[in-house]
Amino acid sequence: MLTPQYSAQLAADIYLIKKPNDQEIFFDLYKDDFDIKENLPNKIQGKTGAFTLIKSTHAMGIATCGKDNFKGQAFVALKGTASGYDLLTDLNAGIKRFHTGGSVHQGFYYTFGYL
Amino acid sequence: MAFLNPLKACTFSEMKIRLTLNGEPAVGAKVIRTIDWKDEQVDFYTSDEDGNIDLPAKFESSFTQVLPVEFISSQSINVEYENNNYLIWIYAKRNPGENSEMNGDPINLSCELSDEPKTERKFKSAVKTSCKFI
Numbered sequence: 001m002l003t004p005q006y007s008a009q010l011a012a013d014i015y016l017i018k019k020p021n022d023q024e025i026f027f028d029l030y031k032d033d034f035d036i037k038e039n040l041p042n043k044i045q046g047k048t049g050a051f052t053l054i055k056s057t058h059a060m061g062i063a064t065c066g067k068d069n070f071k072g073q074a075f076v077a078l079k080g081t082a083s084g085y086d087l088l089t090d091l092n093a094g095i096k097r098f099h100t101g102g103s104v105h106q107g108f109y110y111t112f113g114y115l
Numbered sequence: 116m117a118f119l120n121p122l123k124a125c126t127f128s129e130m131k132i133r134l135t136l137n138g139e140p141a142v143g144a145k146v147i148r149t150i151d152w153k154d155e156q157v158d159f160y161t162s163d164e165d166g167n168i169d170l171p172a173k174f175e176s177s178f179t180q181v182l183p184v185e186f187i188s189s190q191s192i193n194v195e196y197e198n199n200n201y202l203i204w205i206y207a208k209r210n211p212g213e214n215s216e217m218n219g220d221p222i223n224l225s226c227e228l229s230d231e232p233k234t235e236r237k238f239k240s241a242v243k244t245s246c247k248f249i
Contacts, residue, residue, distance in 0.1 A: 013241070014168055015187050015207070016187075016207055016241070017184055018187065018189075018205075019187070019189040021149075021151070021191045021205045022187070022189050022205070022207045024205060024243060025205055025206075025207065025242070025243050026239045028241075028243060029234060029236075029241055036176065048217050058168075069183035079185075080185060080186040081183060081184050081185060082184060082187055083153075083184065084177070084178070084179055084184070084205075087179065087182060087184055088182070111215055
């Protein structure tokens, strides 16, 4: 059962996904709950920043299925702002039309376009 | 002091380590410390005749310290001793304060190199280490 406490802990831990060493810790913490493998091949890569040259490509989050206590559940966890590059994405605060018809934050639109 | 320079962050709190291998002091072991906040920085140390080593605190500055940006300093410590490599410490520091982990005191570790690293939640983050906190 996914509790609010578990969700909040995952929201804090997902920042460990960015750096390779910390990914090892994330794997150890969640290997019993998530269908994940070492080196996290199912992590989500993204690109944040602004313009063409001020960009950083790095792991943004994870999409995976649960197992054992969380069997039948799917998890999508994405980290928030953790660098100057991410901050530039936040500041790119125009409105962009998404292909499904809704309006979305322009910076997030471009970041998710890279996922 | 952080309040004098709000851009300053402690990316690695002072750490005192005693290294042993099979109970004997690991004399002259090469210790490789890696810190990755804004970018990766690596420095090297050597243990003394009792296997002791002091890793000084590390500070860096960034404008992101005064902006709503999550702080994460990724740390690792490798030891090279008698032609073997041991990964004894991986930690994501989530608080930019100096010695925030031990309420103002340095981190004191006793590390038996033959022990396997284990991951545990600690310091409002998580650490993977083969060392014991003393």
